[in-house]
Amino acid sequence: xxxxLQVSGLVKRFGGLVATNDLSFSLQEGxxxxxxxxxxxxxxxxxxxxxxxxRQNSGTIELFGQEISGLSTxxxxxxxxxxxxQIPRPFGDMSVAENIRxxxxxxxxxxxxxxxxxxxxxxxxxxSVGFSETDLGRSPAELAMGDLRxxxxxxxxxxxxxxxxxxxxxxxxxxxxxxxxxxxxQSMRKDGMTFLIVSHDLPALxxxxxxxxxxxxxxxxxEGSFSDVxxxxxxxxxxxxxx
Amino acid sequence: xxxRWFHYVLWGGLISGMFLLPQxxxxxxxxxxxxxxxxxxxxxxxxxxxxxxxxxxxxxxxxIGIGAYTTAILTKRFDVPVEISIPVAVVVTMIAxxxxxxxxxxxxxxxFALVTLAFMxxxxxxxxxxxxxxxxxxxxxxxxQTLTRGAANGYYLSTALMLSVAVSxxxxxxxxxxxxxxxxxxxxxSVRGSGLSTTRLKAFAFxxxxxxxxLGGAFYVHYLGSLAPRALFDINFLFTIIVAALLGGTSTIxxxxxGAFFMTFLLxxxxxxxxxxxxxxxxxxIALLLYMYQPKGLVELAQRGFQRLRKGGLA
Amino acid sequence: MLQILxxxxxxxxxxxxxxxxxxxxxxxxxxxNLAYGAYLMVGGYMYFWVSQTLGMxKLMGVAVAALLGVLMGVxxxxxxxxTLKGDHVAVEISTLILAVVIQAGIVLVxxxxxxxxxxxxxxxxxxxxxxVTYNILIATLISWAILLGLYxxxxxxxxxxxxxxVSMDAKGAAISGIDPDRINLITWGISGALGALGGVFFASYxxxxxxxxxxxxxxxxxxxxxxxxxxxxxxxxxxxxxxxLEVIVVATLAPELRxxxxxxxxxxxxxxxxxxxxxxxxx
Numbered sequence: 069x070x071x072x073l074q075v076s077g078l079v080k081r082f083g084g085l086v087a088t089n090d091l092s093f094s095l096q097e098g099x100x101x102x103x104x105x106x107x108x109x110x111x112x113x114x115x116x117x118x119x120x121x122x123r124q125n126s127g128t129i130e131l132f133g134q135e136i137s138g139l140s141t142x143x144x145x146x147x148x149x150x151x152x153x154q155i156p157r158p159f160g161d162m163s164v165a166e167n168i169r170x171x172x173x174x175x176x177x178x179x180x181x182x183x184x185x186x187x188x189x190x191x192x193x194x195x196s197v198g199f200s201e202t203d204l205g206r207s208p209a210e211l212a213m214g215d216l217r218x219x220x221x222x223x224x225x226x227x228x229x230x231x232x233x234x235x236x237x238x239x240x241x242x243x244x245x246x247x248x249x250x251x252x253x254q255s256m257r258k259d260g261m262t263f264l265i266v267s268h269d270l271p272a273l274x275x276x277x278x279x280x281x282x283x284x285x286x287x288x289x290x291e292g293s294f295s296d297v298x299x300x301x302x303x304x305x306x307x308x309x310x311x
Numbered sequence: 312x313x314x315r316w317f318h319y320v321l322w323g324g325l326i327s328g329m330f331l332l333p334q335x336x337x338x339x340x341x342x343x344x345x346x347x348x349x350x351x352x353x354x355x356x357x358x359x360x361x362x363x364x365x366x367x368x369x370x371x372x373x374x375i376g377i378g379a380y381t382t383a384i385l386t387k388r389f390d391v392p393v394e395i396s397i398p399v400a401v402v403v404t405m406i407a408x409x410x411x412x413x414x415x416x417x418x419x420x421x422x423f424a425l426v427t428l429a430f431m432x433x434x435x436x437x438x439x440x441x442x443x444x445x446x447x448x449x450x451x452x453x454x455x456q457t458l459t460r461g462a463a464n465g466y467y468l469s470t471a472l473m474l475s476v477a478v479s480x481x482x483x484x485x486x487x488x489x490x491x492x493x494x495x496x497x498x499x500x501s502v503r504g505s506g507l508s509t510t511r512l513k514a515f516a517f518x519x520x521x522x523x524x525x526l527g528g529a530f531y532v533h534y535l536g537s538l539a540p541r542a543l544f545d546i547n548f549l550f551t552i553i554v555a556a557l558l559g560g561t562s563t564i565x566x567x568x569x570g571a572f573f574m575t576f577l578l579x580x581x582x583x584x585x586x587x588x589x590x591x592x593x594x595x596x597i598a599l600l601l602y603m604y605q606p607k608g609l610v611e612l613a614q615r616g617f618q619r620l621r622k623g624g625l626a
Numbered sequence: 627m628l629q630i631l632x633x634x635x636x637x638x639x640x641x642x643x644x645x646x647x648x649x650x651x652x653x654x655x656x657x658x659n660l661a662y663g664a665y666l667m668v669g670g671y672m673y674f675w676v677s678q679t680l681g682m683x684k685l686m687g688v689a690v691a692a693l694l695g696v697l698m699g700v701x702x703x704x705x706x707x708x709t710l711k712g713d714h715v716a717v718e719i720s721t722l723i724l725a726v727v728i729q730a731g732i733v734l735v736x737x738x739x740x741x742x743x744x745x746x747x748x749x750x751x752x753x754x755x756x757x758v759t760y761n762i763l764i765a766t767l768i769s770w771a772i773l774l775g776l777y778x779x780x781x782x783x784x785x786x787x788x789x790x791x792v793s794m795d796a797k798g799a800a801i802s803g804i805d806p807d808r809i810n811l812i813t814w815g816i817s818g819a820l821g822a823l824g825g826v827f828f829a830s831y832x833x834x835x836x837x838x839x840x841x842x843x844x845x846x847x848x849x850x851x852x853x854x855x856x857x858x859x860x861x862x863x864x865x866x867x868x869x870x871l872e873v874i875v876v877a878t879l880a881p882e883l884r885x886x887x888x889x890x891x892x893x894x895x896x897x898x899x900x901x902x903x904x905x906x907x908x909x
Contacts, residue, residue, distance in 0.1 A: 141503045227506045424658075429892040433886060436885050546726065
């Protein structure tokens with residue numbers, strides 16, 4: 069079976085610094101993989117390379133068997149992979165509904181002009197991440213961090229990804245909000261979505277993933293079930309060293 | 312598209328009001344209105360690009376000038392009829408718009424503004440030395456064919472042009488393309504992260520802006536009947552366009568229109584008090600203060616005032 | 627050939643002085659001060675008014691112009707740049723508007739017609755077959771002296787080093803106890819003085835007119851863009867590229883094309899190497 073996402077021999081250097089060091093992992097369709105490691109381990113750099121925001125120095129990235137390294141970010145999103153950002157980046161002067169609308173747009177200027185926005189789908193996405201109907205007209209400036217993350221999730225989901233990369237989805241959230249987002253991820257997993265999740269909140273991360281990999285300074289140091297990885301001596305050493 | 316009854320009423324009222332105007336006002340006022348109409352076209356053109364996407368163009372006179380020079384040279388030097396020369400001018404301006412697009416693919420913000428300013432100055436210098444037999448060199452050209460005679464006819468033509476540009480841009484910007492372009496202005500990376508090719512969107516914005524600039528420039532030169540490089544590729548001209556769009560309110564269509572009329576009439580009313588270029592002193596100072604303290608423009612100010620009035624009325 | 631060399635050196639020295647004030651602001655605050663050309667103009671007119679209209683000593687004219695430059699720089703930082711807090715595009719648009727206001731102000735006070743500034747130092751000297759006015763020679767020498775002084779100031783004094791720190795990393799500088807606001811204010815003041823002084827010499831090289839601010843602004847822009855984010859050495863080097871380019875074009879092609887290659891240089895560098903030819907360097 070072809071993997072949903074197959075990363076092989078990924079290397080990224082910034083000058084003398086090796087940010088990603090010969091990293092390989094794969095994700096089966098419907099699987100959820102946790103990517104853990106101390107601050108500065110290079111987790112976000114891996115995301116950026118998968119999305120094409122950074123180009124790797126060597127290595128391949130395959131999405132459902134298709135090599136995507138030569139594609140631009142929008143093309144990769146069309147191919148079925150999408151990510152959220154650690155710091156949500158909404159369109160400030162637009163309502164929640166319009167933010168989601170941008171994610172739903174076809175990448176075709178003619179169709180943008182002649183066909184109407186699908187307001188039902190906008191609402192459906194907003195409700196699915198936990199917004200209420202009255203939230204649709206609100207502006208990002210009025211939203212709390214939890215709501216901004218929900219908006220980021222909804223806009224990412226709007227691009228109809230088959231693989232979602234979530235970057236620190238729980239940062240800055242209250243306990244209630246963490247539960248809400250977790251429920252959302254769980255229900256999407258049931259529907260067969262494939263996830264790669266980065267989080268520092270390990271207790272919240274544990275129930276959301278099937279497997280985990282740990283990296284330190286861009287190098288994979290452990291791979292396996294969540295408890296195996298957490299009990300790995302190298303991982304424990306890196307966390308103690310990193311803190 | 313979300314058209315509501317009051318949209319029809321407001322546009323209908325504006326259009327009929329503007330076409331009935333020659334019945335009630337003097338020819339002098341009409342001539343001022345003609346300038347306001349062309350300024351509104353240029354300001355809308357600037358706004359479609361810069362107001363929406365945040366790529367601030369300091370070189371719009373470059374585009375307007377290409378439209379104006381192309382049709383002027385074709386009609387005067389080669390006796391091409393205006394029915395052909397104006398469309399050709401628009402196409403040439405759009406090609407020039409692609410030229411300005413090139414730097415926008417790599418740079419934004421201050422650098423982009425500067426490169427467009429350099430384009431304008433470049434054309435200003437080139438037009439004076441390259442083939443002055445065609446361009447008229449430093450002195451420019453006069454005796455260019457005019458399309459209308461008399462203030463009223465000039466007014467009708469410019470009004471029709473301005474309103475068709477305004478209505479079509481308003482309709483266009485109400486569709487999702489308007490949302491997408493505005494999204495680029497707010498966060499270009501997030502637009503890419505939503506799976507949209509920003510290069511294509513930017514190209515669309517540049518071409519649309521150039522189309523309007525070329526159209527406006529071509530008709531404008533056939534109204535004036537003459538053109539001079541220093542009047543066209545001038546920072547004061549650029550300043551008037553940008554300030555009109557900013558004062559009215561960017562990313563709206565009505566904003567640049569209101570701004571253009573406000574500016575033109577303000578200058579006109581200052582004329583008896585301050586003859587000559589000194590008007591720009593008062594005018595610039597007003598523009599600067601408004602821009603610094605009301606960056607969203609007059610439309611926003613009016614909207615807020617209207618809301619307060621309504622709340623006050625209910626209470 | 628020798629003539630081109632001499633003229634190129636003289637013009638480039640003047641351009642380096644003009645561009646320096648603009649570079650400083652860009653380096654410290656990352657903002658482009660589009661009213662910079664207007665400083666030059668006000669400097670030139672102020673000198674004209676003090677020394678030629680009032681008939682006071684020339685040195686007095688230069689001093690008054692420089693002081694006015696400091697005042698304008700400081701006021702602009704306090705009233706506009708600080709109010710708009712780091713919104714670069716807003717600063718550029720408002721400084722462009724300000725430049726037009728200043729231009730109109732000059733017309734209001736001095737009228738529309740251009741004025742000839744008497745040479746600050748009269749006389750002509752013959753260097754290797756090329757006649758060189760003392761005026762431009764002195765301008766170039768003073769320009770070099772000011773640039774060397776500035777270099778020493780930035781390298782050797784406490785304030786200068788604080789300026790370097792802010793230019794490299796404003797936040798880091800603030801953490802280590804430097805008040806970026808004070809440094810910005812000082813820089814805007816110095817920039818204003820440099821602009822006004824540059825304006826006195828530039829005006830004596832060309833002439834005074836209410837639209838004289840555009841050309842030096844374009845030159846400054848070219849120097850900053852081509853040189854990358856402002857370093858004093860980079861500014862000096864690029865000022866010579868721009869100056870020599872202009873002299874060579876005037877001598878070999880046509881005088882009207884003098885600015886064309888400067889513009890092409892700006893466009894070319896921005897499109898191909900947005901970080902500038904020399905990349906990011908410290909002050």
